[in-house]
Amino acid sequence: MTATPALALLRADGVAKRFGDEPAVAGINLDLVAGEIHALVGLNGAGKTTLMRLLLGMVRPDAGRVTLRTDGAPVEVAHVPPPAWRAVGHLVETPFTYAELTVTETVRSAARLHGMTADDAKTAAEQVIDELALRHWASRRTCTLSLGNRQRVGLACALVHHPDVLVLDEPTNALDPAGVLLVRRRLLEAAAGGAAVLVSSHHLDEMARIADRITVLHRGQVIGSLPPGGTDLERLFFEMVYAAEGVTDEEVLAGVTSDRATRDRATETEVH
């Protein structure tokens, strides 16, 4: 007896996007499955944010298609009926924060825009403010918060309506260690509750702790996957990147040595 494959809630099939001559995303297949945390890792400019924007309909693909499963059937994101987006929460780049609003007003506003009634939004906002340890700042305007706390507010806005699909671009950016732990716990809880989670990060060890799948992106393409819970992920990651670039570890090491020698010579020149 074979296990039934899990249905993808959000899926990209051969999706591609160029900005001018630059291919930002080049034919990527990716799926988000209920109850699973799927991590995207890659260097800056690898295409993680563009891929997330494509998944959320923020940009239209040049090729391929992105579908969201609504009422049991996949629907292309450009044609998803608005109420179906209630199942999705996201934080991509800038948090949903308006300088003039307090933390509570911001989170309630996000809940309303995510389809909650005023009463439900009030209750849900209070709950997520406590969960993300924002109570102390609840009455403060968001413009007075630190970068890390604004990021927490953005996360609260993405989580407040208990979405089935979560798309988070580097959610632990600017967070202190306590904030990182909170986010990690919240994402694990969301996945345990059946949500499909897509999260990007530069922190490989962080992803190793929480992800069920780790996909490596480089120059807009999927170049492999890393074993979740594995060790020495950084070495494996760079091996993939170097292989994609067509260079060896030795060549990279020689480059680093050469750079160091150049720097040392420059320092000697300055000293003498």
Added chain:
Amino acid sequence: MGAALAVETLKLRKATAARVAAVAVVVVAPAMSAGFLAAARSDIDGPLAAKIAPMLQGTGWTGLMGFVGQILSIGMLLAVGVVVSWSFGREFTDGTFGSLFALPTPRRDVATAKIVVLVHWGLDVAMAAVVLTLVLGMATGLGLPDTAAWSGAGKALVIAVLSVLLTIPLAWFASVFRGYLPAIAALLGTIMVTQVVTIAGAGAWFPYSAPGMWSGMGGLELAETVTPVQLLLAVPVAVVGAAATVWWWDRAEVV
């Protein structure tokens, strides 16, 4: 639409830009009008009265309400225009536009809610300015409002409403050029073009000139030449501006 209206109302109610603009119109326009008129009355043969005389369309309530109508024609365009530009443009300069995707509240509803809330706010500001002018008129010795006062108040209110409607296309500028500064530049450019068109003699057919001309900025004779059709051109300008903005918000991508 209810959620978008609630959120946009909250944002505008808490916004410093809207508060400053409202105070500028509601306090400054009536205070300037009543103050200048009172100064002119107390200094009939003086230099101040001589300077103000060309702007006055009469004495008493007629003069006061005519004066405030002139100030509102340009004041409302500037104040509401800046707030409209900010309300739409800030979503791009603050980077929040992307947060408005993948929501059960469509972006066309958010754009429509912004326009509805801004127009409502503009009407409230106009009404408050006219009411305060009536109060200041009584406080400066004009007595209880008479027929001329109510007629002048109605005309000032219509001028203010037309000016509010004429600011709506700025929402499109702020959206398409993704920021409030391009829209504010468009506002300033429109005011300059209005001056040129008015001087060139085609004023009343240019929608942005008609309310100011009707208010008497070019003199009473010119004001009488302005027709209702010319004034009502502000309505299609507003409708086209609103439709273009909502259409753009429905189709725009994040860049």
